[in-house]
Amino acid sequence: MHLTLLASQFLIGLSVGMTLFVVAAGLTLIFGVLRVINFAHGSLYMLGAFLAYSVASFLGPAGFWPAMLIAPLVVALVSLGIERGLLRFIYDREHLIQILVTYGLVLVFSDLVQIVWGTGFKSLAPPPGLAGYVTVWGAALPRYNLFLFAVGILVAVGLALFLYRTRMGKICRATATDREMVDVLGVRSSRVFAAVFVLGGWLAGLGGALVAPTVSITPGMDVTIIIEAFLVVVIGGLGNVWGALVSSLILGAGESLGVLFLPRLAVAWPFFIAAVILIIKPSGLLKSVW
Amino acid sequence: MSGKRHFTILAGLVSLALVAALVAGCGRTPAAGTGKVLKVGIIDAYSGPASSYAKDALDGFKLGVNEVAANGGPKIDFVTRDDQFNAAKDLSWAKELVMQEHVDVVAGLMNSAGALAVASYADQQKVPFITWESMSAQITGSHGGKYVFAMPPNTTMIGNADAKEMAGLPYTRYWLAGDDYDYGHSVVNSFWAALQKDKPGVQKLGTSWWPVGETNYTPYLNVIRAAKPDVLFAGTGGADMVSFLKAVQASGLNKQMAVLDHTATDPSTLKALGADAPVGVYGTSDYLSYYPATNANKDFVAAFKKAYGHGPGFPALYGYLTARFLGAAVQKAGGVNKTKLAEALSGMTIDSPVGPVTIRAGDHQLETPMFFGRTAVQAGRTTLVMKNPVEIPAAQIMPSLASVLASRKK
Amino acid sequence: MLRVEGITRSFSGFRALAGVGFDAERGRVTAVIGPNGAGKTTLFNVLTGHLKPDGGRILFQNNNIAGAKPHQVFRLGVARSFQLTNVFNRLTVLENVQVALLSRAGRSGSLSRGSLSECAARARELLDRVGLDGWAGQNAGRLSYGDQKLLEIGMALAGRPELLLLDEPTAGMSPEETAATAGLIRRLPGEGVTVLFTEHDMDLVFGLADKIVVLNQGLCIAQGPPDEVRAIAAVQKAYLGVEA
């Protein structure tokens, strides 16, 4: 086995992980601040992909970039509706009720998407500049994967700036570690919660829109991503954004290398990695904010 | 509070619910079995990623039903049930359709596991069952029987067809890959078995299996690329085909090796991809709306377009053929007696958009041709097409009856 | 009865216990005092196995129980109440005590309903002892704060402990409840129970304790009878001085 293959495989895995991170970051943020287990996060991701498809096909060949901008914003709006109309009533309920309410939303969205967009296969082409591939270490890395990798880093940096440099971000971190803090700081906690949920929804929508050019956009995208995103959030340490980053990369790289060494087990690989990590580190890789 | 009281609550609620269900059930008149109207119960994945095929097949079926009636044939009634691509649900619905709706025929079924369970159940209940989407060879194989019928070419036939054509090309080094699912494994295995027979000396460099619903094929393709095979043979289907071809295009794999996949040239896939589809990918199709350019096919496509505003895919053909076969069977059997229907269907031949097709008497697998070719750009079209399709007659790809019947003896 | 030798315990670099050592004698009431953050609750958690010590020995009746699990410690005869109330909220008051009794009898895994009725009488007796007999059927979560603390003592007593650890037993109690609790604690040595408790209420400490152990910054800086301890300069500086 060539070392270059190993290296390129690893690199591809990191790019896979970065996409996962964009989705999981939103989920873990919501976990940390709102303490809500949002199963519908995958649905928002799916919605992002479908909206990106619609915007791009409406605008024609130049529609890609506007789609990346508009789709996540629409998803953020939908998130605001969900938070104000539904979730804020269940903040103090137990986890299971939250899981069931948001799972109810998953069911609703899966049928709604089908009603709105129909059943045919849908696909969105990457823009010309991001089509094709570059050769690195003898491997053909799709330009779009590199783009995803770059966006993942941008999102991570953006989140870091938000969490550590802005007032809102500081409030979020304070809330995550100590709930009563918000009230002490004299902030309306409902505002913080709504803002964080909208931000999380925006990230989910962004993830969906970003992934759209690499997949077939179908109902069912939601369940594929949600379990993996949950694994990431939990093994990273609940509510810890950097834990989510680390575990996304581990899962991505692990799956990619798994394809190389144990091709027969690709299906089971993410669950296997997650189980092993949880058995070794029973409360996640990094410190949970809970 | 005592446990007994809870039991009473349970019994009371269950009884209430049951009464509600009975009332709901009584509203439906069991029209079946009485007159000349044939009642078909359809189970398919009307929600989820596979719903695109299910809807296409149902459209084709409706077209066939109308055509049968317009030509003075029997009236065909039908009800549909959504299985959400869940095999356990398939069997529940089959039982509901048979025991409650008293349907004369059960049809549909894309989920292989569900199709197999329903096939066994229908055969045991002596209710004709026709699958119009599931491609498992076991349906007419180990699970076959007097009342079990399959329209689409099964995985053995697909493997045979692909092997037949690839044997004539100068490739020897293969990488085999596919969905980590019965469809993928069966297509790959039958292809490789047939190819080794047709072209001794071919070499297998490795295999990859990816999960159904995989969102990123790049890691797999990178490994395959590094092994430098002549051909990547992939057994992937359904919505995943779109993602797979995107990854092939994005990594330029089709420029480094020959890529072959059964549904790569399927119009529904190529239509979704538009200009983003890879050129020069080999594929087989069981149905193309533009080939053969016979009047029968043109009429079918025109009628379908008129009814639904878009062209038919391969599921539409099998839905349509199911309706046509059933219409002819009712006429031949002189009524809707289930046993007579099954006997009438066996060995029956009708004209179709792809020429005359026959339900093979020995195993009830439809004998239907396949088309082989490569994706190419065609002037004036926004989507790729299969260029210069080669028709592979059914006779060349059907599994031998002896081998099918052998699989039934257990 | 209990001899603690050189117990250490750190939390990510912070030494909460830096080598604590003291004795508690059989049939006596011993108080552990010290300013906030002195390590009292950490010490209790180490003593009952809820935390593992980094080093040192805990000799209970000459057996080293350092590092044993909480349920093992309990079965050896060391019971405790918690600083923050800690009852089984959704069980009744009676059931709370029954659970502890069953555990003590090694019958937690029993499938026989008989064991439940067998211990019901003893449970009522214990409730009577802590003054909660009127609340047996109430959900424990609905009790007042003070009553929950009493219930905790009742549960601890269900273990027929030889050593009872009470972490701030009267915190948050009304004066009447405090007096009742003090009376209860005073009676315990006569019933064969050795008591070790922490408390902020200095009147209570000096009124109840036969011996006082003073912790400061994770170290035992003094131990002895109340009068002696009151006189030690270090204590006055570290603790009592603050009070004054």
Add this chain to the structure above:
Amino acid sequence: MVRPAGLFSSNAGVTAPGPYGGAWPSVGAGAVLLFLPAVLPDYYLYLMAGIFVAALLAVSLNFILGYGGLLQLSQATFYGAGGYAAALVLTRTGLPFWVVLPAGPLTAGVLALVTGWFCVRLRRLYFGMLTLALGQLVWALAGRWYAFTGGDNGISPIPLPGFLSSPRGGYYLALVVMLASLAVLYRLVRSPFGLTLQAIRDNPVRAAGVGIDVQKHQLTAFVVSGLFAGLAGVLHVVVAGSVDPSLLDWTKSAEVLIMLLLGGMATFIGPAVGAAILVLLSMVLGVYTGYWLLVLGLILVVLALFLPQGIVGFLEERLSEKNPADRAVR
């Protein structure tokens, strides 16, 4: 958890007579269920048998979730394990049918012991996620091991003895096994073991403080719950006649969780009622609408918002308000 409404919050350990005096209502209800096959058409017997299977599965989950407080997100793993064990014994060995009744639950129980051993070390959501990850590993294995489990095609048809191959036979077996299992589980809940389990659910730290070996107790409950889920899996094989990996999938586990919410987790019988409602809803509504999931989703949201104690929990609260005497412990 939802606030308890009656059953286990009151007189556990006390053998009080039922408020209606005697067992007549139960006998009456039992008689109705016993003689239903005389009047019901086959399809309804099949449907009822399906409800019994789901009811047992739901109550088995509630044992570990509602009473044990462990966030088991993968109960279907043990349901499927029991079903697969039964299917494999019946198709691959010549053993008589009665062997599968213990074989299914035993397989599920062993699997629960192995997975539970890892899981009980973890808390809350971490526990839930590990059950899910391990469960999905089992699912992946069952769906890929073509030579042994039939892979994603599952196993069908499964030969059953003559008396069970009719809907009536399936109905009676499912009824009897379900009632017997519920009786056993009910006794467990009311036993010292069950009371201790509920104490652990309320406060694991305190439970350890009164000498309870929390992890051992939880593991035992986990295995018991898995055993009964496995038994439900065996019943599924009898009623449906086939198994496939969808029995083991997390979406199946989610379905069982929905049953718990529908019926109410704080009551013993609530989950069984929830199971009945969900099965009937899916089969009746599915006839009329292709958008059954949309309807179910809306029901879930509304229920969780306005009736979080579930339907039985709600009924119990109403009944208790009318009979305040029930509340008081004798």
